Amino acid sequence: MSGKHNIDGGQAKEEEHVSSYTPIREAEPEFRSNLAKSKEKLSSDGAEEKLLQKEDEAKITTRVDMADAKYVVGDHRNGDAKIELDANKRQFSGLTxxxxxxxxxxxxxxxxxxxxxxxxxxxxxxxxxxxxxxxxxAPKCAPPAAKSWYEYGLIADRSSSNDYSELSDELPALQNNNVEGMFITPCANTYDVLDENNSCIPDFKEFIEKAKKNSIKVIVDLTANFVSTSHKWFQLSVNRTGEFADYFVWNVSKDTDADTGRPKLPNKWNSVLGGEAWTWNGQRQQYYLHQYAVEQPDLNFHNDKVVGHFSHVIKIWMAAGASGVRLQKARQLVVNSTFAEEILSNNKDSGLKDYNFYWHTQTSDHPMLESLFGHWSHLVKTIGGDESVFTIAEDGVLKPEWFRLRENSSMLRPPSAIPRAVNANVTGLVADLNSLVNNHTWPILELVSEDPDATPELVKFAVLLPATPVFSTPLPGDDNDTLAVESFPHLVELRSDASLQHGERALDAVPASDGGGKLIACARWKAGHTGYVAVYNPGETAHANLTGMASLPDSLTIHHVSRQVHLVTNYTSNLSVKTGMVLVPAKSTVVLSYVPKTTAEQ
Missing domain, CATH: 1.20.5 (Single alpha-helices involved in coiled-coils or other helix-helix interfaces)
Structure with a gap:
């Protein structure tokens, strides 16, 4: 039986490509022999494959559900095909x-x-x-605190005059030079304002209004130490009247002076002005203390009522419009109540009656000052706000400054420094200034010179110092012929620059390239900002060699010179000069700008 059928068992059509087959004849012995031989062969991997015997095959029963079978046709031209069993069972059926x-x-x-x-x-x-x-x-890098007006601004010291009319005329010039504040002396003695009939306060208020129109803040100088011997308090104290009996410092010795017949001096304390600090009062039969003039008896600040009176004085001036208070002679405000003797100093140039003959451990820098200053500082701040000024004047009578002797001087806003004289001893001055501005104290500082003409140039140099510049002489103003490089207000604007407010500093005594003495230089810089360097020459005209200073590159750019310096040097704005050859005339300042070196370059 033979024929052509498709894979499904149906009769194939003529045009279809199908495979043909012929049934095997059971009687053909040759075919059967070949089939038996093929049952035993070697696989490709050497394993021996054998077909089961007929009796073994009969034992195996395989049942296949044809509904689960799937026919897969390959190339229908040669008849290839395969059947996949359980194909439908592989499909996953989820829940209904x-x-x-x-x-x-x-x-x-x-x-x-x-x-x-x-x-x-x-x-x-x-x-x-x-x-x-x-x-x-998470830890954060807080932005640096902004400087107060009394830190970034300039302050004019006009305490030598209490003529408000004269001071009023100067206000426009101070404003044009970007000056922020001024020290003035009140129009009356410190304690006279407690008199209700005093006419000083209305005059002061009028001056304050003029100062505000010119954006100038006014700080009053007060001297709390003493009143006049003609003052009613002293007269009442002489008579031992009530609470006034203890308003002043009285004392008497038990020993008698054979020459005068009066009791001896309580001790050997000397006046700041020279001579004995004690004067006999015949009416009271005691000595009164005066660390200054005989007509200025010292008040007793161990007495709370005296402290209260001065607190009232501060309130009056602050309420009248003052932006702060500066105390004069404050370090001698309180004396040791035991009246112990002073210690001899090693000053060989002083005589027995001179103030410098002793170390003044009993009459100055009393521990009680810290609490008094703290109380008055808080009082000023309460009335005038966080940026009100409370400080003390340092006249150089006592050294070093009070704030440098105390671990806590935060009540001084800002601390004050003794004026520094700039002379040929530049090396000593630099060491002193570096010590002064260490620990970021930012004090009030005035640079002075024996030559009055040098003062404006010293103020320009002080603009770059990490301190508040103070000047006591008028500054030259700009006019129509002033060049940009000569403009002082333009220079003062640097005080608000990041390099000056929060940057690094280098203060050095630099050599002159052409020999001779040294010059003083101050560099200020901050990463990512323009750097600035000021050079002052206290001697004769010379070329400053700044190559040894930190952060300075090989060349600098002129930023500011005075008209006189411009005429001598021919320096103009943005002119490039070599770092090792900066020409600086005598008693003059040159200010330059630069791109700071990186840390790696330095």
Whole structure:
């Protein structure tokens, strides 16, 4: 039997490409022999394959559900095909809608879904809270605090005059030079303002209004130490009247002076002005203390009522419009109540009656000053605000400055420094200034010279110092012929630059390239900002060699010179000069700008 059929067993059409077959004849022995031989052969991997014997094959029963069979046709031209069993069983069949609904309302699955939902949001909120906590609590680099007006500005010291009319005329010039404040002497003695009939306060208020129109803040100088011997307080104290009996420092010795017949001096304390600090009062039969003039008896600041009177004085001036208070002679305000003797100094140039003959450990820098200054500083701040000034004047009678002797001098806003004389001893001055401005104290500082013409040039140099420049002589103003490089207000604007407010500093005594003495130079810079360097020459005209200073590159740019310096040097704005050859005329300042070196370059 033979024929042509397709793979499904149907009769094949003529045009179809089909394979043909011929049934095997059971009686053909040759075919059977070949088939038996093929049952035993070697596989490709050397394993021996054998067909089962007929009796073994009969024992194996294979049942295949044809509904799970799948026919796969390959190339129909040569008849290749294969059958995949269990093909349909491999397909995954999910739950039906009805089956899912059975679980949707099941209490167990409902609770589980809510638990997972709440757990997700709880974890999400926890992570959010942790992220916020990390951001808030992580260490941060706080921006540097902005400088107060009395730190970045210039202050004019006009305490030598209490003529408000004269001071009013100067206000426009101070404003044009970008001056921020001024020290003035009140129009009356310190304690006279307590008299209700005193006419000084209205005059002061009028001056304050003029100063405000010119953007100038006024700081009053007050001397709390003494009143006049003609003052009613002293007269009442002489008579031992009530509370006034203890308003002043009285004392008497038990020993008698054979020459005068009066009791001896209580001790050997000397006046700041020279001579004995004690004067006999015949009416009271005691000595009164005066560390200054005989007509200026010292008040007793161990007496709370005296402290209260001066606190009232401060309130009056602050309420009248003052921007702060500076105390004169404050370091001698309180004396040791035991009246112990002073210690001899090693000053061989002083005589027995000279003030410098002793170390003044009993009559100055009393520990009680810290609490008094703190109280008055808080009082000023309460009335005048956070940027109100409370400080003390340093006249050089006592050295070093009070704030350098105390661990805590924060009540001084800002601290004051003794005026520094700039002369040929540049090396000593540089060492002194470096010590003064260490620890970022930013004190009030005035540079002075024996040559009055040098004062404006010293103010220009002081603009770059990490201190508040103070000047006591008028500054030259700009006119129509002033060049940009000569403009003093243009220079003062640098005080608000980041390099000066928060930058690094280098203060050095630099050599002259052409021999001779040394010059003083101050460089200020901050990464990412323009750097500036000021050079002052206290001697004869010379070329400054600045190559040894930190942060300076090989060339600098002229930023500011005075008209006189411009005429001598021919320096103009933005002119480039070599760092080792900066020409600086005598008693003059040259200010230059530059791009600071990086740390690696330095």
């Amino acid at each position: 809608k009805e089956e899912l609904l059975k679980y949707a309302d099941d209490p167990f699955w409902v609770r589980l879904r809510w638990f997972m939902f709440l757990l997700f949001w709880a974890l999400w909120l926890l992570m959010l809270g942790c992220a916020i906590a990390i951001i808030v609590r």
